[in-house]
Amino acid sequence: MKYFLWLYLANIINRVRWLGILTARVSLILLVVEHLILAQPVRPDYYAQVEHYINWTWVWWLVSLLLVFIPSEGFILNTLAMYKRDSFMRESIASKVLRLVKYVIKHDLLAMPYRKSLYQRLINPQRIKWICILMYCYDLYKGFARALRDFWLVIVAYAGFIVATWLYVKLTGVQLYYYPTIDHGMGWLIALASFLIFKVIFIPSFSVIKRIAIKLFIDLLRYKFGLGNLESKLDAKLATYEKGE
Numbered sequence: 001m002k003y004f005l006w007l008y009l010a011n012i013i014n015r016v017r018w019l020g021i022l023t024a025r026v027s028l029i030l031l032v033v034e035h036l037i038l039a040q041p042v043r044p045d046y047y048a049q050v051e052h053y054i055n056w057t058w059v060w061w062l063v064s065l066l067l068v069f070i071p072s073e074g075f076i077l078n079t080l081a082m083y084k085r086d087s088f089m090r091e092s093i094a095s096k097v098l099r100l101v102k103y104v105i106k107h108d109l110l111a112m113p114y115r116k117s118l119y120q121r122l123i124n125p126q127r128i129k130w131i132c133i134l135m136y137c138y139d140l141y142k143g144f145a146r147a148l149r150d151f152w153l154v155i156v157a158y159a160g161f162i163v164a165t166w167l168y169v170k171l172t173g174v175q176l177y178y179y180p181t182i183d184h185g186m187g188w189l190i191a192l193a194s195f196l197i198f199k200v201i202f203i204p205s206f207s208v209i210k211r212i213a214i215k216l217f218i219d220l221l222r223y224k225f226g227l228g229n230l231e232s233k234l235d236a237k238l239a240t241y242e243k244g245e
Helices: 002-038 047-069 073-091 093-109 118-122 125-147 151-172 179-202 206-224 227-242
Strands: none
Touching (some): 002 151, 073 093
């Protein structure tokens, strides 16, 4: 019964998370529309009202992003399945009978020393907790990727608007009440472009950094489980057979 309650709760929570993602994406569209309403040569009379709505839309967007931190239904079900599987492997009658049979054969009949099973050596509650934390981080990444899917389009459109307005003012000399904001944004765009040029020239790509991280992780696992010593013993054993060549 408890499992079905968790299923119901996960489904309800997932709907709240989906609502937050949808609200965040709609808020970005509203922000674009509200800023375009204010893009007039002269400061409009309704400037204060629209600015008030813009501030509340930003608050709405930030609150919607907070809902993304709610775990998804898939994460909750995967976590339940992982702990349920671990409980079965450790506490179920079938696992206890199999462990007893193994102990009788290895210790009583073959007189072999006690050693933990492969599952007990690889899986423990601490590692399961870290696996769940990594799964939650990946779940957050997927949620924010969906919520911010249109954010980069808004940034590109806003950057294009800044550059076009800046060139228009420089070429025509027209007076715009919001030009100080455009000039300030142009400075940020120049700084960002300079950083991107520096990154392209001096910083390696993400794929290279990922390969380095994977290689370091594999070396850490080899050291953790003593695979390096095993490989050294294998090389030494092979050398005793191959030295005659």
